[in-house]
Amino acid sequence: MRPTDIRKPDYFHKVVDCQWACPAHTPVPEYIRLIAAGKHDAAYMVNWWSNVFPGVLGRTCDRPCEPACRRGRVEEGNGEKPEPVAICRLKRVAADNKGDLGAYMPKAKGGNGKRVACIGAGPASMTVARDLALEGYAVTVFDADPKAGGFMRSQVPRFRLPESVIDEECDFILDLGVEFRGGTRVESLKNLIGQGWDAIFVGSGAPRGRDLDLPGRREAAANIHLGIDWLASVSFQHIEKIGRRVIVLGGGNTAMDCCRSARRLGGEDVKVIVRSGYEEMKASPWEKKTRNTKGSRS
Numbered sequence: 001m002r003p004t005d006i007r008k009p010d011y012f013h014k015v016v017d018c019q020w021a022c023p024a025h026t027p028v029p030e031y032i033r034l035i036a037a038g039k040h041d042a043a044y045m046v047n048w049w050s051n052v053f054p055g056v057l058g059r060t061c062d063r064p065c066e067p068a069c070r071r072g073r074v075e076e077g078n079g080e081k082p083e084p085v086a087i088c089r090l091k092r093v094a095a096d097n098k099g100d101l102g103a104y105m106p107k108a109k110g111g112n113g114k115r116v117a118c119i120g121a122g123p124a125s126m127t128v129a130r131d132l133a134l135e136g137y138a139v140t141v142f143d144a145d146p147k148a149g150g151f152m153r154s155q156v157p158r159f160r161l162p163e164s165v166i167d168e169e170c171d172f173i174l175d176l177g178v179e180f181r182g183g184t185r186v187e188s189l190k191n192l193i194g195q196g197w198d199a200i201f202v203g204s205g206a207p208r209g210r211d212l213d214l215p216g217r218r219e220a221a222a223n224i225h226l227g228i229d230w231l232a233s234v235s236f237q238h239i240e241k242i243g244r245r246v247i248v249l250g251g252g253n254t255a256m257d258c259c260r261s262a263r264r265l266g267g268e269d270v271k272v273i274v275r276s277g278y279e280e281m282k283a284s285p286w287e288k289k290t291r292n293t294k295g296s297r298s
């Protein structure tokens with residue numbers, strides 16, 4: 001039998017359940033220990049290296065690490081509903097209590113002579129940009145929108161994610177020397193390829209909601225909105241109010257954001273309509289719970 005090689009991160013991924021369950025394999029126990037020691041800057045940096053947007057994720061992550069947390073099993077004998085460690089919210093604690101990170105942030109390596117274009121400035125492209133800038137690549141990010149952030153900025157409602165958090169974490173990346181060309185939609189990949197980039201990363205996201213072409217849909221178009229288009233209009237303050245009675249079709253997290261935004265914009269009677277039962281609704285349990293406490297019904 002070969003001895004365990006603890007120099008390989010895979011070993012820790014597999015034995016630390018929460019770390020293995022996190023898509024970014026964030027070293028959860030390490031940063032929680034640092035928070036417990038009051039070292040918020042260091043805890044933030046452990047996250048930053050691993051998941052790039054700790055302040056954003058501390059507010060919005062779907063937290064697959066938490067159902068995997070051992071406390072949920074260890075505590076089984078101690079109570080009816082054993083709770084996992086609040087891993088996600090602790091990430092926010094580190095982000096909100098950190099100080100000036102100037103001394104911690106890495107510097108981009110000297111240029112390696114290669115140029116990379118990223119299409120889109122959402123979390124996918126920005127992550128590529130960060131990692132390549134640190135390896136010495138000259139990275140240029142194009143986005144049709146004037147500011148970086150993608151859906152983090154245009155979709156996630158401000159009451160869940162303040163814009164200052166997005167600005168700060170995008171700036172950490174741009175400050176590594178990444179060039180950002182906002183308000184620049186890439187219309188032709190052929191043209192871009194012709195500009196001699198060494199590589200092009202397409203991080204354009206999936207910005208299409210699903211329409212329902214039911215009888216009456218066209219006649220009532222003025223009062224029917226697609227979730228993601230409507231949320232973007234709310235986010236950019238093109239829409240500031242909604243009627244008194246609102247129906248939200250769908251039971252995923254986008255529907256929950258629509259539901260809560262509708263309540264905040266003046267909807268008094270907001271109903272969620274789903275084909276499935278309540279238990280089968282796709283939204284995360286805490287999203288469903290918040291919907292319930294905001295006066296909406298399904």
Ligand SMILES: Cc1cc2nc3c(=O)[nH]c(=O)nc-3n(C[C@H](O)[C@H](O)[C@H](O)COP(=O)(O)OP(=O)(O)OC[C@H]3O[C@@H](n4cnc5c(N)ncnc54)[C@H](O)[C@@H]3O)c2cc1C
Nearest residue numbers: 060120121122123124143144150151155185186204205254
């Ligand atoms: C309502 C809603 C709520 C969500 N809430 C959460 C949440 O709480 N937690 C979570 O983890 N995820 C959430 N998500 C999902 C998350 O936003 C996406 O998974 C994530 O943003 C995808 O990142 P991305 O970089 O691939 O694309 P995007 O974030 O969509 O970014 C793509 C960018 O590319 C730009 N672009 C597209 N085409 C071009 C072009 N031709 N030229 C230039 N630029 C272009 C767009 O303007 C955009 O800025 C939510 C999604 C929605 C719709």
Ligand code: SF4
Nearest residue numbers: 022026061064065088
């Ligand atoms: S909150 Fe999200 S990013 Fe953080 S450890 Fe859990 S799954 Fe990973």
